Every structure is written in structure tokens, then in C-alpha cells.
Amino acid sequence: MILLALVAFAFISALLVGWAGGRSSPFVAVIPFILFASFCVLLPQVAGGGIVLEAHRWIPSLGIEAAFRLDGLSLTFALLISGIGGAVFLYASAYLRGAPRLARFYVALTLFMASMLGAVLADDLVLLVVFWELTSLTSFLLIGYAPEQAESRRSAQQGFLVTVAGGLAMLAGVILLGSVAGTFSITEILDRGEVIAAHPLSSAIIALLAAGAFAKSAQAPLHSWLANAMVAPTPVSAYLHSATMVKLGVYLLARFDPVFSDHALWIALLIGFGAATMLAGSVLAMRETDLKRVLAYSTIVSLGTLTMLIGIPGELAAVAVVAFLIVHALYKACLFLVAGIIDHETGTRDSSALGGMRRFMPITAAVALLGGLSMAGLPPFIGFAAKELVYETGLAASVGWVLVAVALIANAAMVVVAGVVAIRCFAGAPTVTPRKPHDPGFAMLAGPIVLAALGLLFGLAPWLVGDGLIVPAASAIAGRPVAYSPSLWHGFTPMLALSVLTLALGVFAYLRWDGLRSTLASIRQIDRWGPDRGYDHAMNGLQRLALWQTGLIQPGSMRVYVGRMLAVIALAAGATLLLRGGFAMPSFADSFAPDLALVLLLVVAVLAVARARNFVTGIVAAGMVGFIVALVYLFQGAPDLAFTQFSVEALAIVIFLAIVGRLPFREEDYRTRPERLRDMGVAAGTGVAATLVFLSVLSQPFDSRLSDYFRQTSVPEAHGHNLVNVILVDFRALDTLGEIAVLGLAAIAAAAVITGLRRRAKEGRP
Amino acid sequence: MNSLILRATSRLILPAALIFSVYVLLRGHNNPGGGFIGGLIAAAGIAVHALPRGHDGLAALLRASPKAYIGAGLAFAILSGLPALFLAEPFLTHRWFFPGLGIGTTLVFDVGVYLVVIGAVLTFLSYYLEG
Numbered sequence: 001m002i003l004l005a006l007v008a009f010a011f012i013s014a015l016l017v018g019w020a021g022g023r024s025s026p027f028v029a030v031i032p033f034i035l036f037a038s039f040c041v042l043l044p045q046v047a048g049g050g051i052v053l054e055a056h057r058w059i060p061s062l063g064i065e066a067a068f069r070l071d072g073l074s075l076t077f078a079l080l081i082s083g084i085g086g087a088v089f090l091y092a093s094a095y096l097r098g099a100p101r102l103a104r105f106y107v108a109l110t111l112f113m114a115s116m117l118g119a120v121l122a123d124d125l126v127l128l129v130v131f132w133e134l135t136s137l138t139s140f141l142l143i144g145y146a147p148e149q150a151e152s153r154r155s156a157q158q159g160f161l162v163t164v165a166g167g168l169a170m171l172a173g174v175i176l177l178g179s180v181a182g183t184f185s186i187t188e189i190l191d192r193g194e195v196i197a198a199h200p201l202s203s204a205i206i207a208l209l210a211a212g213a214f215a216k217s218a219q220a221p222l223h224s225w226l227a228n229a230m231v232a233p234t235p236v237s238a239y240l241h242s243a244t245m246v247k248l249g250v251y252l253l254a255r256f257d258p259v260f261s262d263h264a265l266w267i268a269l270l271i272g273f274g275a276a277t278m279l280a281g282s283v284l285a286m287r288e289t290d291l292k293r294v295l296a297y298s299t300i301v302s303l304g305t306l307t308m309l310i311g312i313p314g315e316l317a318a319v320a321v322v323a324f325l326i327v328h329a330l331y332k333a334c335l336f337l338v339a340g341i342i343d344h345e346t347g348t349r350d351s352s353a354l355g356g357m358r359r360f361m362p363i364t365a366a367v368a369l370l371g372g373l374s375m376a377g378l379p380p381f382i383g384f385a386a387k388e389l390v391y392e393t394g395l396a397a398s399v400g401w402v403l404v405a406v407a408l409i410a411n412a413a414m415v416v417v418a419g420v421v422a423i424r425c426f427a428g429a430p431t432v433t434p435r436k437p438h439d440p441g442f443a444m445l446a447g448p449i450v451l452a453a454l455g456l457l458f459g460l461a462p463w464l465v466g467d468g469l470i471v472p473a474a475s476a477i478a479g480r481p482v483a484y485s486p487s488l489w490h491g492f493t494p495m496l497a498l499s500v501l502t503l504a505l506g507v508f509a510y511l512r513w514d515g516l517r518s519t520l521a522s523i524r525q526i527d528r529w530g531p532d533r534g535y536d537h538a539m540n541g542l543q544r545l546a547l548w549q550t551g552l553i554q555p556g557s558m559r560v561y562v563g564r565m566l567a568v569i570a571l572a573a574g575a576t577l578l579l580r581g582g583f584a585m586p587s588f589a590d591s592f593a594p595d596l597a598l599v600l601l602l603v604v605a606v607l608a609v610a611r612a613r614n615f616v617t618g619i620v621a622a623g624m625v626g627f628i629v630a631l632v633y634l635f636q637g638a639p640d641l642a643f644t645q646f647s648v649e650a651l652a653i654v655i656f657l658a659i660v661g662r663l664p665f666r667e668e669d670y671r672t673r674p675e676r677l678r679d680m681g682v683a684a685g686t687g688v689a690a691t692l693v694f695l696s697v698l699s700q701p702f703d704s705r706l707s708d709y710f711r712q713t714s715v716p717e718a719h720g721h722n723l724v725n726v727i728l729v730d731f732r733a734l735d736t737l738g739e740i741a742v743l744g745l746a747a748i749a750a751a752a753v754i755t756g757l758r759r760r761a762k763e764g765r766p
Numbered sequence: 767m768n769s770l771i772l773r774a775t776s777r778l779i780l781p782a783a784l785i786f787s788v789y790v791l792l793r794g795h796n797n798p799g800g801g802f803i804g805g806l807i808a809a810a811g812i813a814v815h816a817l818p819r820g821h822d823g824l825a826a827l828l829r830a831s832p833k834a835y836i837g838a839g840l841a842f843a844i845l846s847g848l849p850a851l852f853l854a855e856p857f858l859t860h861r862w863f864f865p866g867l868g869i870g871t872t873l874v875f876d877v878g879v880y881l882v883v884i885g886a887v888l889t890f891l892s893y894y895l896e897g
């Protein structure tokens with residue numbers, strides 16, 4: 001019950017946080033800290049290798065449960081999500097003070113945190129997918145915090161489309177995995193891993209799951225959305241796009257690593273894409289001057305490192321994954337928050353325009369230095385231990401020297417990025433900045449200070465995280481108990497030599513950063529042929545396709561496209577009847593006189609529609625047809641349907657009344673004779689086809705199983721006599737919920753289209 | 767559309783349509799009616815009221831954006847399904863307060879349908895009247 005309660009609490013608290021956040025109150029950080037404390041209380045249960053499992057009924061008819069699982073891996077993530085969440089919420093309350101739309105921002109941020117917790121705690125594949133997509137949705141809202149800026153809208157849409165397209169691939173993978181395993185329970189899937197890995201469909205499952213994870217975790221070539229997501233406010237960048245959401249793909253890979261760890265495709269995909277991402281991120285990070293974009297590309301490098309480490313089989317790799325994950329979350333969130341402070345206090349985050357800031361903001365400079373040293377992997381910070389582990393894993397792997405070379409480049413790039421963010425802005429002679437800089441208040445400094453201090457503390461006392469978190473989490477990734485005792489100093493090993501080489505390479509590159517950066521930035525081919533441009537081409541292509549297709553079907557004349565629609569219906573239905581030979585005549589034995597009278601009336605009304613020579617006559621005559629059809633329903637014992645039809649007709653007349661005043665009102669029909677003949681042909685064809693279809697349908701014996709069922713159960717089970725309404729609100733309530741959601745969305749979308757058309761008309765564009 | 771006749775008659779039509787729509791909504795469980803039809807009737811009445819008075823007249827009558835009615839309606843419909851979750855039943859399994867009268871969470875759901883239908887029709891209308 002505890003896990004469901006925690007996730008539900010996180011979701012429900014969104015309203016409270018939204019209310020407090022709208023007032024920029026630091027109280028917003030209380031909720032994440034309560035969650036963090038709760039997970040700390042659960043730590044002893046998991047530290048010894050225990051697993052907390054719980055399951056609640058959700059959709060029993062499909063075998064889907066609201067099941068949760070807390071093991072070392074999910075607890076590590078839950079602590080990062082809630083702990084860094086607390087720091088970020090507190091920071092945001094000062095950083096965004098006085099900004100617009102704050103209540104909405106905090107609601108989205110809290111919903112994001114809740115979805116993340118749900119995703120990492122889910123023990124059911126379907127539940128995991130639901131929370132996974134919720135994180136994409138809330139990320140969309142948060143990147144698009146400033147919807148009036150075109151760049152913000154584009155980035156939000158790009159991030160959403162890339163991660164959701166990946167999510168769809170993952171959903172396909174999940175369905176395949178569920179059907180192969182015969183269950184959606186992650187725990188059961190982990191138990192029968194060998195059977196699943198040996199199944200012929202396992203390659204397809206791996207490819208689909210990896211596609212979802214790669215899109216979410218910004219692996220090359222799907223990485224550009226992450227750099228563009230930096231238009232979001234800094235707390236969002238620090239939280240979603242470095243410490244938590246982008247790690248969800250890594251979480252998915254780590255979660256299913258015990259199942260597929262020895263599968264050749266799994267190893268090839270993860271190591272291949274991970275290494276490619278490390279190299280691409282390293283090069284791209286060197287081209288930027290914007291502090292946040294530099295950090296974003298270094299995050300991409302780290303995500304590539306994590307993917308590659310998961311791909312390497314073995315227990316050592318599992319330990320390296322967890323250690324690097326924790327280390328990266330600590331220093332990267334810290335440095336992002338520092339970059340935000342620099343931006344907030346100086347008015348710029350262009351590293352080439354910043355220097356000497358240590359004189360104005362000494363505390364920030366000290367914090368940045370601590371974070372930067374951990375990122376550069378220097379002792380005694382935990383970053384050093386993690387980097388040694390990465391090298392040790394690489395050296396032990398089968399294609400070790402390639403991986404070590406890639407890791408060397410990536411880690412040297414980390415040293416450069418750490419230098420640019422943590423030293424360059426603060427050292428040297430002070431520069432003139434748009435604002436007069438000084439250290440920010442407690443709320444903005446508390447988070448970075450704690451995160452940086454933890455990086456140092458865990459380095460000096462690695463057992464603090466080692467036994468409680470790293471070992472249980474690594475055991476969950478390896479799928480078996482892992483024995484490992486973390487230590488900072490390993491003695492004189494090849495890893496130490498590599499560390500020294502990394503540092504030398506990094507410092508060398510940092511000292512030549514200006515030249516290196518401008519050389520790399522001048523390579524236009526990267527912009528011209530990069531995946532970001534590819535995304536633009538794809539979107540333009542999609543729009544051109546839509547334009548072409550719309551022009552084909554809807555050329556702008558209502559009459560033409562209604563005509564085409566009807567012609568297609570008539571031809572398709574007629575051809576099916578003709579070719580499949582389904583036509584039959586019903587017996588008219590039980591028709592009775594009132595029906596015949598109505599039919600006569602109907603014929604008169606239809607003729608009136610056909611004879612109408614202007615809009616008003618036509619509308620009134622068509623309304624008559626509608627009312628007579630409603631009468632037919634009434635006589636046939638369907639008062640509900642008749643009632644609805646009457647209401648719709650009445651509303652339609654009101655709407656026509658509103659519109660008719662603005663239409664070009666002509667006394668006479670303006671169609672030429674051939675046009676009229678063509679329209680007549682379409683109308684007659686549709687009428688004949690529809691009549692033939694209905695006659696054939698009526699000639700079939702009536703299957704009364706469903707109506708019998710509802711007639712028998714409506715009163716005892718749903719306490720209602722009106723079958724139609726009972727079905728709508730009770731038996732099929734979920735369908736109705738979907739329908740009204742579509743109805744509402746259609747109205748909002750139509751309103752958006754009308755607004756867009758009007759703006760165009762105002763600006764004089766076609 | 768600012769005709770005196772419409773302006774005068776709509777003053778009578780609006781309250782009649784609203785009262786009738788609520789009556790139709792409430793009786794829907796046992797007799798022909800329900801949230802969808804009730805919503806259509808209410809929307810028609812409001813539309814007749816708004817046509818001669820324009821966009822501002824509609825805004826003054828509704829006091830909130832018609833889109834807010836859509837959101838409120840969906841919230842009602844979703845809320846009606848939540849009590850079941852706390853009793854370990856599937857979402858939208860309805861609960862009954864007075865089974866004999868047919869009063870339960872279904873009514874909350876139907877109010878949701880009613881509001882969404884009103885909101886959807888009036889969203890179209892409000893943008894139309896604005897231009």
C-alpha cells in the first residue's frame with residue numbers, strides 16, 4: 001500500500017504545490033522532501049537486497065495490475081527524483097519569483113515528479129508505459145513554458161514528438177514482450193528471463209525497447225531535442241533534462257538488462273549507440289558558448305556512457321552504471337543550477353562574455369568549483385571513483401581498447417566542460433555584464449551547495465552510498481547479488497594512468513578552448529547535415545504532404561468535397577454489394593399504416609430539398625426531413641433517439657440562422673446545368689446505394705443477444721430503466737468519457753483553426 | 767443578427783430552455799433524456815440568447831470561457847469514476863447513494879457529459895461570434 005500511497009500523494013499534492021508556487025513560496029519544496037524522507041525510511045528494507053512488492057486491481061479483464069516494485073534500482077531513482085526535486089523546487093521558488101504562469105508551472109513540475117516516481121516504481125509494463133508518456137507530456141508543458149516564443153514552441157514540440165515516437169516503439173515492444181512472456185508483470189518477466197531471451201521474437205523486442213529508451217535518453221542521432229530543450233527555465237533543465245527524465249531511458253535499459261544482457265543484439269545496440277553518442281556529444285559540446293547548451297551536450301555524453309555501460313555484460317559494469325548515475329546526477333544538477341545563478345545574476349550565460357565572477361559571487365564560485373572537480377573526475381570527489389570504474393569496466397570488456405579510447409575522449413571533454421562552466425566564468429579579470437552580479441539568496445544556493453557537498457562527502461566516505469544504494473541497485477541490474485566494496489583509491493593501476501592521461505588531455509584542450517571552439521563551430525556541415533536539420537525537413541515534408549492531401553480532398557468548396565465524400569461512399573458501398581452479392585429484400589409484412597404516411601411526408605420533404613433554389617428554402621426543407629426521421633424513430637419505439645434527433649435539428653437551425661446572414665445570399669441557384677446534373681448524379685447514387693444497403697441489413701435476422709442482456713441487467717445492476725442512458729453513463733461509461741473528450745478537443749481545435757485563419761486574413765495573407 | 771424580435775423572445779427562451787434541459791438531464795436515468803440531450807437543449811437556448819447580443823453577451827452570460835465548461839465537464843466525468851478506485855474496483859464502476867431513485871455517481875458523470883456538450887457547442891459559437 002505504501003508505494004501506491006506515495007505515488008498518489010505526489011499526484012494529489014500537485015494542486016497544493018501549484019497554489020503555493022503561484023505565490024513563489026519556498027513551501028513548494030516541502031512535498032518533494034516528504035517523499036525523499038519516505039524513501040529514506042524504506043532504504044533499510046531494500047539495502048539488504050530485499051524487494052518491496054505490491055499489487056492492486058486495475059484492469060483485471062486484461063490482466064493489467066497497478067503493481068509496484070521497490071528494489072535497489074528503483075529506490076536509487078526514487079531518491080534522485082525526490083531529493084534533487086526538493087533542491088530544484090526550492091531553487092525555482094526564488095529563480096522564477098514574479099514570473100508569469102507560475103501556478104501552472106508548478107502543477108506541471110509536480111505532475112512530472114509524480115509521473116517519474118510512478119515510472120520507476122511500476123511493476124507492470126502497461127503502468128510503466130502510462131507513466132512514461134506522462135513524463136513526455138509534462139516535459140512538453142515545461143519546455144514550452146513561454147509559448148509566445150517561437151523557439152520555445154518548436155523545442156517543446158520537437159522534444160514531445162521524438163520522445164513520444166520512441167514511446168510508441170516502446171509500447172509495441174512492451175506488447176510483444178507481454179505476449180511472449182505471458183504476463184505484464186516486470187517481476188515475473190525478470191524471473192523467466194532466459195526463456196524470453198531465447199524466444200525468436202526477442203530481437204524485435206530488443207530493437208523496439210531500445211528505440212524507446214534511445215529517444216528518451218537522447219542517444220545519437222535522436223539527441224538534438226535535448227540541446228534545444230534548454231530554452232526551458234533553468235530549474236526545468238536541471239531537473240528534467242539532466243538529472244531525471246532523460247535517465248528514464250537508461251532506467252528502462254537497466255531494468256531489462258538481466259533479461260537480455262547476453263543477447264548479441266542488445267550488446268551491439270547499446271555499446272554501438274552509446275559510444276557513438278559519447279563521441280557526438282563530446283564534439284558538439286566543444287562548439288557551444290551558451291553555458292546551458294554546453295552542459296546539455298555533456299549530459300548527452302554521460303547518457304551515452306550509461307547506455308554503453310549497460311551494454312557491457314558483467315557485474316562490474318552494473319556497479320559502474322549505478323555509481324556513474326548517482327555521480328552524474330549530483331554534479332550535473334549542481335552545475336546546471338550554478339549556470340542558472342550566473343544567468344540570473346549577470347543577465348548572460350554566454351561563457352565567452354564571462355570572467356572574474358569570483359569577486360562578485362564568491363560562494364557560487366566555490367560551489368561551482370566543487371561541482372566542477374567532481375565532474376572532471378578528480379580525487380577525492382566521487383566523480384573520480386566513478387571514472388575509474390568506467391575505465392576498469394572498459395578494460396575488462398571484449399573490445400576494450402575501442403571503448404577505453406572513446407571513454408578517454410568523452411572524459412577529457414568532461415574536463416573541458418567542467419573548466420568552462422566552473423572555472424572560466426569565475427577566474428581572470430572581471431568582465432562587464434548586463435546586470436551587477438552578486439551571490440543569490442539561500443533558496444538558490446542551498447541546492448547546489450548540498451549537491452556539491454555530497455559529491456565530496458561520498459568521495460571521502462564511499463561506503464555511505466556503497467552498501468545501501470550502489471550494491472542493491474547493481475544487483476538489480478545484474479540480476480544476481482553483486483559483491484563490491486567501493487573505495488576511492490585503488491593503488492597504481494592502468495585506470496589511474498588513464499585518469500592522469502584524461503586530465504592532461506582535458507587541461508590541454510581547455511587551455512586552447514577558444515581556438516578549438518571557433519574551429520569546430522565554423523564547420524557548417526554539422527549544422528547543415530545534422531539531425532536537427534533532418535527534423536526540420538521531416539516536419540516540412542509532413543506539412544507539405546498534409547497540404548497536398550487536403551488540397552486533393554478539400555479544395556475549398558464545401559459543395560465539391562461533400563460531393564466527393566458522398567461519391568466515394570456510394571461507389572464503395574455499391575461496389576461491395578455488387579461484387580460480394582449481399583443484396584436481399586426484407587419482408588414488409590409487419591409495416592403498418594402510420595409508417596406509410598410518414599414515408600409519404602418524407603418523400604414530399606425530400607422533393608422540397610431537391611427543388612430548393614436558395615439556401616433558406618433548402619435549410620428549412622432539410623430540417624423537415626430531419627424532423628420526419630425523428631418521428632419515424634418515435635413510432636418505431638426509440639423515443640431517446642427521436643429526442644436527440646429533435647434537439648440536434650433544433651440546434652442546427654439555430655446555428656444555420658447565425659451563419660446564413662454571412663453567406664453570399666443569392667435568390668437563384670448559381671450552378672450551371674452540367675454542374676446540377678453532376679450533383680444530381682452524386683445525390684441519386686448515394687441515395688440508391690444507402691437504400692440498397694439498408695434493405696439488405698433489414699433482411700437479416702435480428703441478433704437480440706446484446707439488447708436482451710442490457711434489458712435484463714439494466715435495473716438490477718444499474719438501477720435505471722432508460723437503456724440508452726444506462727449504457728452511455730454506466731455500462732460503457734469509459735467509451736462515453738472518450739467520446740466527450742474527443743468532442744471537447746474537436747471544439748478547441750476548431751477554435752484554434754478559426755483563430756489562425758482570422759489572423760491570416762488580418763495580415764492579408766491567403 | 768441583432769433583431770428586436772429575437773432579442774425579446776430569447777429572454778423567454780433562455781430560462782425555459784435551461785430549466786427544461788436540467789429536467790431532461792435529471793430524468794434521463796429512467797425516461798428519455800440524459801446529459802447529451804440536456805446539453806444540446808441548454809446550448810440551443812444559450813445560442814438563441816447570444817445571437818442578438820454577440821460575443822460579449824455570451825461571455826457575460828457564461829462568466830467563464832466556454833472551454834472552461836469543457837474542462838469542468840471532463841473533470842466531473844473523471845471524478846465520478848474515482849470512488850470506485852478507492853474501493854478496489856475498476857475505474858468508472860458506479861456507486862449508488864439511493865439505488866431506488868437511481869441517484870449515484872452516474873448522475874455526476876451525466877452532469878459531466880451535459881457540461882462538455884454545452885462547452886463544445888458554445889466554443890464554436892463564441893469564436894464564430896467574435897469574427
